[in-house]
Amino acid sequence: MTRAMDDDDCVEDLRKERARCSFNKEEITNLIDGGPDKTFQRRRIEDLFLSDPEFLDPKRPEYLSHEERYANELRKACHMIRKFNEDDEIQQLVGAMEGIRTLMGSGLGVALTKDGNPLALHFVMFLPAIMGQGTVEQQAEWMSRAWSGEIIGTYAQTELGHGTFLRGLETTATYDPPTKEFILHSPTITATKWWPGGLGKTVNYAVVMAQLYTQGKCYGVHPFIVQLRDHETHQSMPGVTVGEIGPRLGMNTNDNGFLRFNQYRIPRTNMLMKHSQVLEDGTYVSPPSDKLAYGTMVFVRVAICFDVYRQLQRATTIATRYSAVRHQSEMVPGEPEPQILEYQTQQYKILPQIATVFGIHFSAKKVWDTYNEVTGNIHDGNLDYLPELHAISCGLKALSSSDAAAGIETCRLACGGHGYLASSNLPRIYTTTTAAITYEGENTVMWLQVARYLIKSYHEARKGLPLQHSVSYLTTQPASSYVTSDLSNAGLVDAYKKAVSVMISNSAARLQGLIDKGLVFEHAWNSCSVLLVKCAQAHIRYYTCDKFVSGVDGEELSEGTRNILLRLCRLYLIYHITLNQGDFLRSGALTASDISVLEGEITTLLADLRPDAVNLVDAFDIHDRILDSTLGAWDGNVYKRMFDEAMKSSLNQTDVPQAYYKYLQPLMKANL
């Protein structure tokens, strides 16, 4: 474990880096965990799981066949649950059901079942769906069966031909009053359910989203609990075709599956009826409000922000430590090869990604806290904040997943060729994280939802209506020229505000211009959508900058720790200004000479942060087993670890491989 490692085992380069730490690492660790008690709890749980030899892999998954990989991860997934159920200390530490759900999604959970956990969706989606959408009676029945092990489930929504657009789903559930059953059916190939984790071979039940038909009318998409496999034999039920969708870029043991129904009957009571109901005679009873579904989506999207930022922590840890151990080229002729972390280009690749970790942290935490406030209000019947929260969570999901994926890839490439090795773990960290760009709301769709909220707010402001806090900058018409250049943090946040406000007002004008020319609104919207996406991105970037600044201000920290966070925050603010300088120049938010000054300041910040780079990633406190990287391990024995890992290759278990005798020898003997 990182904190328990003896520094004497470390290479000299890392010892030196650690000897000059300018801040209190534990403060940063606690900040990320959410307090010292949370840090203690996490470490203890990691110890309990990682000391269990059952979680070791006999071989890296990359050496195995597709079937063997699945079997190996299913083995560990089952053991994870068994251990959870049998160990009182673990249950006390993390709580019962909520605990195992958290565990499955945690850095530890993801690391234990490296290639994807086929049981994860049972806890992360299936049980919450029953809790959130079932009546009290349904909860009682299904939760107890699911808890007893009789049922393992997943959540089946996406179809082969339909993703984002829920109304396009084709699977039907038609109510048949004489038998009091729903008939589930997949009328076309595109109606095939496709992607749900665990669906292929693992689960025997699913919550299936289907178009509800009753009394000859379609009432839209509703959730149904459906048995897919026999309780005794685990064979798929007659009328149900279910299987695995084949290999993917990553997460190959998630057991993502497909599902087709052929006039498959389930009892009426299997419809989850907390919100809508179908009565015995087929009468449809509508839900009180359809805004309620927003809540779960906000929850899931903020959870994704935390998932991907944990992955970015791992990638920055690997790239930073490797850059402190790797020596390459001459900086000054005749002098020894420097640590590659001395190169400004290398600092520029890695340090902004470390800053991004904190940018996501403070903004996702803010949304999380607001979510909990708002959820309180939902129960009191106050739904006013939901549209704002929905827009921010959409945008933050898109920004975090794309920033994290791009940042991880930058870290991977910063490790040169060695970052391409599976043993660096950077390939898996990337392939896992990039998936978040398209799942749970594809990012471009997310951006356009944010844009819709922005344009709506813009028009409300023009009408003199009050705006919600995150868009309150739209109430004032942006000044046509900017007077003084205030390059303080507050001044830069204002510049972000100014820039996005001009972008939104220009886009709204362009949109209106097209409508005035006779385009219907939807076509005008489509014609502006590239610019509208840019507005949405600029708005959410402004939001993260604002929350980063106020987040650091709001924490109680020792001086060294505050200073290092302020530097990272400053780097984050300036980095994104220089990347999008056109927006700031054209809006008049900043001048060309401001940008030059800020470019110069980046040089200073990189140099100032460099000495603490290794200490910053140490503070992420990632256990070597969770990091799972030859390049990033705490001790920095990079080359020995790479070599030792290579020796474990299945191809290295014999000097001459069988394939030589079979294919190469005959060819060589016959002349090339």
Added chain:
Amino acid sequence: MTRAMDDDDCVEDLRKERARCSFNKEEITNLIDGGPDKTFQRRRIEDLFLSDPEFLDPKRPEYLSHEERYANELRKACHMIRKFNEDDEIQQLVGAMEGIRTLMGSGLGVALTKDGNPLALHFVMFLPAIMGQGTVEQQAEWMSRAWSGEIIGTYAQTELGHGTFLRGLETTATYDPPTKEFILHSPTITATKWWPGGLGKTVNYAVVMAQLYTQGKCYGVHPFIVQLRDHETHQSMPGVTVGEIGPRLGMNTNDNGFLRFNQYRIPRTNMLMKHSQVLEDGTYVSPPSDKLAYGTMVFVRVAICFDVYRQLQRATTIATRYSAVRHQSEMVPGEPEPQILEYQTQQYKILPQIATVFGIHFSAKKVWDTYNEVTGNIHDGNLDYLPELHAISCGLKALSSSDAAAGIETCRLACGGHGYLASSNLPRIYTTTTAAITYEGENTVMWLQVARYLIKSYHEARKGLPLQHSVSYLTTQPASSYVTSDLSNAGLVDAYKKAVSVMISNSAARLQGLIDKGLVFEHAWNSCSVLLVKCAQAHIRYYTCDKFVSGVDGEELSEGTRNILLRLCRLYLIYHITLNQGDFLRSGALTASDISVLEGEITTLLADLRPDAVNLVDAFDIHDRILDSTLGAWDGNVYKRMFDEAMKSSLNQTDVPQAYYKYLQPLMKANL
């Protein structure tokens, strides 16, 4: 085969797209191939190889274990050579040795051995190294042994601890006059050769780059032919430790290997002595010029540009066809779901990547032609053009590989979740292409070499010395203000020139400022290196824009074809201006209102190009077997193909997997 496909098999969506082609597809195909005869030749070779059932994979590589994957690709690689040797028509079509080298590197070759060809480096690096660095006698001896099948080789340069910086290599070759032998040795773990393709288990020889020691002095890195495995048994030689380096992000059957020497002896005559020599008594004889090595590097880097642009062609083909077949959401409420290619955001993702294919084409072709001219001059002793050519090829390698990798990833994500499926082939296209960012000259190092050339040229210009053509814009001091906005293609190319010229002059001033403050040049350089990389990128972007414009001008084309290329060229010019608008605004090359006008023009260009999108990728003329994509096949039967591929999953060969009985059933019976 694409061109032979019957359109009746196609889905209606694609038939409609193809019915309204505004240009002559065959002209574009010929342009890319290099002429109608080349197109004919390529198609014939593709037919000959693809009709051979030996090249079919019994299972997708993703289902196999690491060892099985290697065996399967080695099987096909061996068959490729056998077929080449036995088929007169193939030899006539592509020529003898040059032919098989080209074949190995072609789209066909890469597609036949999907996961990496363990024999490729024998033809692509080993034989050329002998030809380029061996004396006439050495060529005669080794080529005939390599051609007879006695020897299969690779090229071993990179070490575990040393990549880019050649002088840092640690492997030694010490001459021992009494025995007339060189003693090869790996003094440390970091001296281990690491990465060479084919090295792990396939080759029995390698050209090894090692520090040459003779008469007590080190003469730097030289090439040696070294036997690694026994001719009869294929077992590794005593004193040689060789094996495979383990799994990677992609190209897992390239058989990348490691290699260590323990005082391993080879005859003196195994040093490749075309340039330098060691005489029997140990006397070192230096080469006439060390600039000669530039030639091979230019060749390899331009070859990479063509490799990656073929991969980008494949990714754009898949994303475009899928976007024409996929329908999603409502654009206008109540209307049917449109093809996703109708969405501007989707057009903006894909069309600039199609333009990039041509941007790389015209600029790489220009460098290729110049290379052939210059190589003529080398033999005449004229090396003047080498520094310019070297800088451009470094820059173009970096630009092409990073543009292609980013473009492919954009295409993959444009296909939503389905782009994550191995059966889309986008994962493999990405993982193969991204490797080019770090191999054969890591991109950041490449950019800094370009920057060095730019700053040197800048200072020569200040001294009134004549400049080479690609940097001649540095001779005139950029005007301090810009008078009229010329937004023609020529005007935009001028704007690129103006912008980069101001960036270089600012960077040079900043560099000088730091030196004036007392920094040594190298530290000043490092302090400016982020900006210097930006200069280099802007310079090479200018170069590709210039060559795109002049390339289209220089082709004889029918009007429709010229128009479509002009639109793509225009999109390329404007797209990169809007992405880097700060550079244009700050240099005064363009005004804020110019940028607004250009942003508007992008909207028009996307709409104008959209109707020909499918026809443009059709013109890349990629055989369905080479494309190997459920989402991108000619007929557009996307969903049926995805479903059929899924059914082939090894996990779907039984309804209930063994892992259920072993792990899940006991857990379910024992309560979850």
